[in-house]
Amino acid sequence: MTRPTGDTMPAGTTGGTPQVLLAHHLKQLKLPTVLREYDKVARECARDGVDHPRYLLRLIELELIDRERRTVERRIRAARFPAVKSFDTFDFAAIPGLNKMLVLELARCEYILRRENIIALGNSGTGKTHVGLALGLAACQKGFSVAFTTAASLVNQLMEARDERRLLKLQRDLQAVKLLIVDELGYVPLSPTGAELLFETFSQRYERGSTMVTSNLPFEDWTSVLGSERLTGALLDRLTHHVSILTMNGDSYRLKQSTSRHPAATAARAEQNQATNEIIDPDTGEITTS
Numbered sequence: 001m002t003r004p005t006g007d008t009m010p011a012g013t014t015g016g017t018p019q020v021l022l023a024h025h026l027k028q029l030k031l032p033t034v035l036r037e038y039d040k041v042a043r044e045c046a047r048d049g050v051d052h053p054r055y056l057l058r059l060i061e062l063e064l065i066d067r068e069r070r071t072v073e074r075r076i077r078a079a080r081f082p083a084v085k086s087f088d089t090f091d092f093a094a095i096p097g098l099n100k101m102l103v104l105e106l107a108r109c110e111y112i113l114r115r116e117n118i119i120a121l122g123n124s125g126t127g128k129t130h131v132g133l134a135l136g137l138a139a140c141q142k143g144f145s146v147a148f149t150t151a152a153s154l155v156n157q158l159m160e161a162r163d164e165r166r167l168l169k170l171q172r173d174l175q176a177v178k179l180l181i182v183d184e185l186g187y188v189p190l191s192p193t194g195a196e197l198l199f200e201t202f203s204q205r206y207e208r209g210s211t212m213v214t215s216n217l218p219f220e221d222w223t224s225v226l227g228s229e230r231l232t233g234a235l236l237d238r239l240t241h242h243v244s245i246l247t248m249n250g251d252s253y254r255l256k257q258s259t260s261r262h263p264a265a266t267a268a269r270a271e272q273n274q275a276t277n278e279i280i281d282p283d284t285g286e287i288t289t290s
Contacts, residue, residue, distance in 0.1 A: 122248030186217035
């Protein structure tokens with residue numbers, strides 16, 4: 001067998017159309033951006049008098065940028081966000097009690113490296129889910145794996161996995177995620193079995209990964225959801241050991257947005273409500289309100 005020397009090209013590179021062979025090799029090497037851009041960049045570099053090393057550098061940089069974009073998109077899909085939201089669209093002024101500086105610091109995702117937790121507490125409609133989604137998106141962009149779910153959905157998944165004898169695998173998958181976001185804890189009371197499975201999930205992540213929980217209930221009312229003071233105490237002990245707490249009480253963020261978008265409809269409803277409460281006195285003909 002003849003081995004290629006420094007002056008000999010490998011077999012297959014000298015026959016056929018160069019563009020076809022180049023496309024084939026770039027596909028084999030999984031360099032789709034180089035394949036898509038090499039001709040255009042070559043023409044730009046020839047026009048600008050750019051040498052070959054810089055030409056290659058531009059191509060490789062484009063490939064790396066596009067590869068990172070695709071990787072982030074895969075993380076976002078894997079997280080299963082119900083919607084993709086960022087802090088660019090979050091109205092901090094609507095929730096004056098929220099510590100904006102702390103939220104923006106958390107968006108840097110250093111807490112994930114420290115395996116710390118986040119708990120967002122506040123009444124319904126104050127943007128807790130939006131904050132969770134935005135922090136999840138930031139984590140994906142920083143290179144961390146994320147899983148987003150509601151508390152009720154997570155418990156259902158755990159119970160189904162237990163019934164189908166695949167609970168250990170699901171628990172391992174949940175433990176491996178760098179950031180687990182559990183939304184809406186407190187909206188649906190949990191069964192004793194469901195509460196225990198949720199507690200196990202949080203316990204297995206304790207000091208191994210970051211967990212974010214949003215709830216419409218203060219800590220003292222979590223027993224009404226988990227059904228056990230002992231379990232609630234043990235759960236809070238683990239969640240709050242290394243934690244940042246976001247206080248998000250205030251007027252409903254969603255209601256404000258809805259009212260501002262539909263002022264005419266809001267006024268019409270108010271007039272209709274007033275009309276339904278009006279009573280005509282049959283003796284005097286005067287209109288009164290009940």
